[in-house]
Amino acid sequence: MEKKLPTIKEIARRLNISASTVSRALHDHPSIGLRTKMAVKKLAAELNYEPNQTAIFFKQRKTFTIGLVLPNLREEFFSAAINGIEDVAIDHNYIVLIGQSHDDLAREQKLVESMKNHRVDGIIASISSSTTHIEHFEQMKNYDIPVVFFDRVPDAKDIHSVSCNLYDSSVEAVEWLIKKGHKRIGYLQGPPTLNMKNERLDGYMEAHKKHKLPVDESLIVSTDLSVEGTQKAFDALMLLKKRPTAILSFNDYVTLDAIHYARQKKLAINKDICFVSYANVPVTQYVEYPPLASVEQFPYDQGVSATELLFRLIDKKTSRLEAPYENIVLKSELIIR
Amino acid sequence: MEKKLPTIKEIARRLNISASTVSRALHDHPSIGLRTKMAVKKLAAELNYEPNQTAIFFKQRKTFTIGLVLPNLREEFFSAAINGIEDVAIDHNYIVLIGQSHDDLAREQKLVESMKNHRVDGIIASISSSTTHIEHFEQMKNYDIPVVFFDRVPDAKDIHSVSCNLYDSSVEAVEWLIKKGHKRIGYLQGPPTLNMKNERLDGYMEAHKKHKLPVDESLIVSTDLSVEGTQKAFDALMLLKKRPTAILSFNDYVTLDAIHYARQKKLAINKDICFVSYANVPVTQYVEYPPLASVEQFPYDQGVSATELLFRLIDKKTSRLEAPYENIVLKSELIIR
DNA sequence: GCATTTTCCGCAAACGTTTGCCTGTCCTAT
DNA sequence: ATAGGACAGGCAAACGTTTGCGGAAAATGC
Known part of the structure; x- marks a missing residue:
């Protein structure tokens, strides 16, 4: 161990030329003669020279x-x-x-x-x-x-x-649910900090407007993305007198948590309640009840x-x-x- | 933009002291007087000085x-x-x-x-x-x-x-299957390069030996971890005249692929065939048929x-x-x- | 009041590389 | 013969920081 790594200086010393020449030779600088260029490269290869990146980082x-x-x-x-x-x-x-x-x-x-x-x-x-x-x-x-x-x-x-662009696909997702006959569609959104530019919600609204469906504010709930947060939000929806029949949910992970919880509550997925989601992560392929649709975000x-x-x-x-x-x-x- | 970041030299120049003094002052070197130390730190704070790490990386x-x-x-x-x-x-x-x-x-x-x-x-x-x-x-x-x-x-x-240590838990896993009455236990192993030190297989063997069960080599198959590789390996097991009733499988991902495939083949999981696996990844919680047991590898x-x-x-x-x-x-x- | 220690700080080199500028040599064209 | 250019390569500074050594001034001991 304790090998001194070869440097440009070392090469220069051995060849009796200056460090700058070595540097330029290694970079194929035009003003270095072919003879020295070859000599430098040969020695560099022999010594297993590799530029010290930290020096370069520093310099450059x-x-x-x-x-x-x-x-x-x-x-x-x-x-x-x-x-x-x-x-x-x-x-x-x-x-x-x-x-x-x-x-x-x-x-x-x-x-x-x-x-x-x-x-x-x-x-x-x-x-x-x-x-x-x-x-x-x-x-x-x-x-x-x-x-x-x-x-x-x-x-x-x-x-x-x-x-x-989640707006267009959100409109599309909600319209798809509406066309399947859903009239009360919940929206399980993420934490406020992630909703500042809320394309999902805007799309949700737009789809309702397009189809002249009233928007019930109580159908819009939030989760902090934790399992418990999602369960609480889901409970809020299920305690409504008029429950939603479908839920648009922040992302697949939230959806999986919600579905898992819904099943514990003996709800029949895709009958009592449907899910549409975002992300389209591959893991949903393995689960028994994946969301019916999911927005691929590439x-x-x-x-x-x-x-x-x-x-x-x-x-x-x-x-x-x-x-x-x-x-x-x-x-x-x-x-x- | 184009701000020149403040350097030690800059501080030294402004205070009419040397760069080394500034460096030492910032490092609370004992041989720097309190007065100058304070002055340096004050100016450093004002200028928002931050050491150039690339220079330090290089030097150190x-x-x-x-x-x-x-x-x-x-x-x-x-x-x-x-x-x-x-x-x-x-x-x-x-x-x-x-x-x-x-x-x-x-x-x-x-x-x-x-x-x-x-x-x-x-x-x-x-x-x-x-x-x-x-x-x-x-x-x-x-x-x-x-x-x-x-x-x-x-x-x-x-x-x-x-x-x-996968050896002990592999013994334990296979023994657990044996105790549940399984006599023919398949082993769906990973690619050869990952089996060089094959604790899983050794444990599999040891458990058989302990319980005086013969080991049938045809029950041991390999996957390259790809979905197709796993399916092929699984097919090999299922085409045996005497099929296994349980499978020890390389890891949970392989297992999920195998289970997915088994269900396509209309096999009843946990009846026709059981799975025990490695990794115990959380995602298995979401699936309908997770492996019956999995070795947590922390x-x-x-x-x-x-x-x-x-x-x-x-x-x-x-x-x-x-x-x-x-x-x-x-x-x-x-x-x- | 002199010698000695302590306190405080500067000088300069070093880390390895790149690059602007300069110098020297040789060749060529006038 | 001389100016001009092309070619090859060296010098030295620079990047920002750290550190061994040395030295001046101040404090201490007698």
């Missing part, structure tokens, strides 16, 4: 690292998104620093801080459900670190984002798109260009089982 | 980053392990670089290479199912980068590892343990001590539903 003020902040990795939605992000990152010779906020604002802040200290070249984030402000992200502007939000996008201007594509946007911003940054704020909206798609 | 030859290489993030087993790893890392002010091999050796190699270039201080890895050799990990010794394997541990000496604890071991190795490294190879084995536990 770049780390070839992007930070990814998201609520958790448990949900297949996010792990699918990571696949997209990672694939694009690898293409650009970047590597991904991942941090989970576990839906905790303080932890999210700490992660962003830590990533800033590590001088990531850019950040991709999906905010936590307890994120009430995004100062910690806005701070990054002072460090020239671009931030791209995806999926869970804060309701703010002057940000870059990639998200799905997490992989969102990840790819967000990362490509981020790289555009990073490039703009290095070329000192002002980048306009981009808010990319991808299509979503109602998948009927 | 440390990056406060650990690399994590694993097959995928989709399986909850791994995302749970990450939670443990991340928690310990954060405590040590470290951050985690994640890469998925997607069970592809070439990609795994590329990831390790990339992490080496990023000069991670250590690597935690769970090998891909196509990893037939571990040269790329052994290379890391040349760079003084310690490697800790967890869960999917290669069968090699001179490595550090954290894993679960991924979070494995993650914590692996990371703690890694930090011990990193510390040893900085203090130039030889570290003996540690192979930590945690308990597993058969969970009966």
Whole structure:
């Protein structure tokens, strides 16, 4: 052990040339003669030379690292998104620093801080459900670190984002239920912080309006995404004098919890109560009673798109260009089982 | 934008003192007077000074980053392990670089290479199912980068590892099936590369031996973990003249695929055929027919343990001590539903 | 009041690489 | 013959921080 790794200086010393020549030779700089270029490369190969990236990072003020902040990795939605992000990152010779906020604002802040200290070249984030402000992200502007939000996008201007158009598919989902004869459709929504830009609810409303169905406010309940929160919200719906016959629910995980609970309560799924949901995660294939339909949000594509946007911003940054704020909206798609 | 971030030099210039004094003042070095120390800190706070980590990384030859290489993030087993790893890392002010091999050796190699270039201080890895050799990990010794394997541990000496004792729980699992009256128990194992140290099979054998049950080799089949692979393996079992009445299966994901397939084949789960499995992932709670029992492998604890071991190795490294190879084995536990 | 210790701080090198600028040599065209 | 250009490569600074060493001033001991 304790091997001194070979450096450019070492190569220069052995060849009796200067370090700058070695550096240029290794980079195929035109002003280095073929003879020396060959000699340098040969020796470099023999010594197993590899550039010290930390020195380069330091010198170039770049780390070839992007930070990814998201609520958790448990949900297949996010792990699918990571696949997209990672694939694009690898293409650009970047590597991904991942941090989970576990839906905790303080932890999210700490992660962003830590990533800033590590001088990531850019950040991709999906905010936590307890994120009430995004100062910690806005701070990054002072460090020239671009931030791209995806999926869970804060309701703010002057940000870059990639998200799905959930409005259209929400209209479609609710219309689909209405056409199947449902007249009372509950909406089990997420926590308020994630509803700032509430496309799901807007779509829900719109579908009702289109079909001249009155909207009963008591049919709209919230969960904090925890199992208990979902159960409480579900109870609230079931205690209504006029129960809903179908429920539009925040995402598949919430739906699975709700269905699980409903079955404990001896409700007949798809008879007493139907579910339509968001995310269309693969795990629903294994369950006995999956939601009847789910809105596919193409997490992989969102990840790819967000990362490509981020790289555009990073490039703009290095070329000192002002980048306009981009808010990319991808299509979503109602998948009927 | 385009703000020049404040540096130590800048502070020194403004205060008409030397950079070294500023550096020491910020680190509460004893040989700096209280007066100047205060002045430095005050100005540093005003300027919002933050040390340039890349410079420090470079100088200290440390990056406060650990690399994590694993097959995928989709399986909850791994995302749970990450939670443990991340928690310990954060405590040590470290951050985690994640890469998925997607069970592809070439990609795994590329990831390790990339992490080496990023000069991670250590690597935690769970090998891909196509990893037939571990040269790329052994290379890391040349760079003084310690490697800790967890869960999917290669069968090699001179490595550090954290894993679960699956032998005892495998014996227990099969005995449990035997006691329930099963006489023909299939074993649906993983791909050969993951079976090098085959505790599951050894336990399976031992239980048969203990109960004087003959082992029928045709009851032992393999899947490459893909859905199709699992179906083929399952078919092989079902085409036997004397079918098994129970199956011990590589992990819960394989089991879910198998059960799904068995139901398509109109088999009555828990009547025609029972399943016992490994991992005990939470998602099995949502399915109609989960495995009857599953071996909990405590991924979070494995993650914590692996990371703690890694930090011990990193510390040893900085203090130039030889570290003996540690192979930590945690308990597993058969969970009966 | 002199010698000695303590207190406080600066100098400069170092980490490995990149890059603007300069110098020298040789070739070629006038 | 000389100017001009092309080619090859060296010098030195720079990135921001840390740290061993040394030294001046102040405090202490007698």
